[in-house]
Amino acid sequence: MDVSTLPPPVTHESDTCAVVRAILARVGDKWSILIVRMLGDGSMRFSELRRSIEGISQRMLTLTLRNLERDGLVERTVTPTTPPRVDYELTDLGRSLQSITEAFGRWAVTHRDQIENARIRFDARQ
Template sequence: MDVRISETTQSPTASPSPPDCTQNSDACAVIRSILARTTDKWSILIVKSLGRGPHRFSELRRAIDGISQRMLTLTLRNLERDGLVLRTVTPTTPPRVDYELTTLGESLWTLTEAFGQWALSNRPEIEAARARFDARLDANT
């Protein structure tokens, strides 16, 4: 957590906001890298599916419309590498492989759920803004 001195009180205040990317290019690169990995199309859908509990590979593939076996494999590996997904192999014939969110992954799931709720709550306003924008474009062409 970033601690700053308030200009008016000169006392330390906790700031949960990320560092300004113009002042700290390393922090900006880290933020960009993590956002690129965790907010891509397939990662979000996998995290959303695993938020309901552990799934086997085939269950995830059926639950996520349009994802190829290769893309599911690559995305799960990346999420596992980042500490968001835990892969558990049970030595049976054939081997059973389960995927579940780690504590870190659950914290990302909470954010994606909040973002989804925000999108649904603000959908009418966003659609109205899009219609106004499109009407302006149509009027200028």
């Protein structure tokens, strides 16, 4: 996710479809929503995030945080101590997304069994 190779800016057509697509391209990747959810409880250090998001690699955490920062959803604060300390927290814009990620998390937990069962049934039918 090199910043210089990111997709082109959103056009100014008022097509909801296109807007949703553009935002999804930013926030619909593998880790963004998870990070936003994590930061919902308050600011966190880099390594704290790394430990609490199971399975994320250092590289992907860096890249995803950089993108979220670029999009104004997350703020990065460096404290030049030794060892250095870098904190990330949601901006107002990031917090405005929280209710959605919360809702999504609740939906996921509530319906995961139904999805799992549907998948098993579908695969059995083939």
